[in-house]
Amino acid sequence: QVQLVESGGGLAQPGGSLRVSCAASGFTFSRYTMSWARQAPGKGLEWVSGILSDGSATYYADSVKGRFTIFRDNAKNTLYLQMNSLKPEDTALYYCTKQRGVGVRHVAVLLNEYDAWGQGTQVTVSS
Numbered sequence: 001q002v003q004l005v006e007s008g009g010g011l012a013q014p015g016g017s018l019r020v021s022c023a024a025s026g027f028t029f030s031r032y033t034m035s036w037a038r039q040a041p042g043k044g045l046e047w048v049s050g051i052l053s054d055g056s057a058t059y060y061a062d063s064v065k066g067r068f069t070i071f072r073d074n075a076k077n078t079l080y081l082q083m084n085s086l087k088p089e090d091t092a093l094y095y096c097t098k099q100r101g102v103g104v105r106h107v108a109v110l111l112n113e114y115d116a117w118g119q120g121t122q123v124t125v126s127s
Helices: none
Strands: 003-007 010-012 018-025 034-039 045-051 058-060 068-073 078-083 092-099 114-117 121-125
Touching: 003 092, 018 034, 018 092, 018 121, 034 068, 034 078, 045 068, 045 078, 045 092, 058 068
Parallel strands: 010 121
Antiparallel strands: 003 018, 018 078, 034 045, 034 092, 045 058, 068 078, 092 114, 092 121
């Protein structure tokens, strides 16, 4: 079955960096658009960034544009999110998620378009 396992979260200082990873299995990773979403304490789930199946295009929420970079290694079935210039408001549980539909050539920002989720990895930004 589909499995998405995030890792790499932790504690960072404001202005610092972290990289989170997502190991995918149980489906042909290279054929699916993937995204990261996050949920901050007391808030709803928020789409953060997405990448097409072949990595040819990436998309970002305005809140992270210019600071976060999404990329993937299809040979390793792994999705990444490099987070730089971290802010306290980036504190959240970060989820890797698989978009519904093989070979879809767009990134959905509506989270009901995603049909598989990891368990999440905690990112805390604090001094």
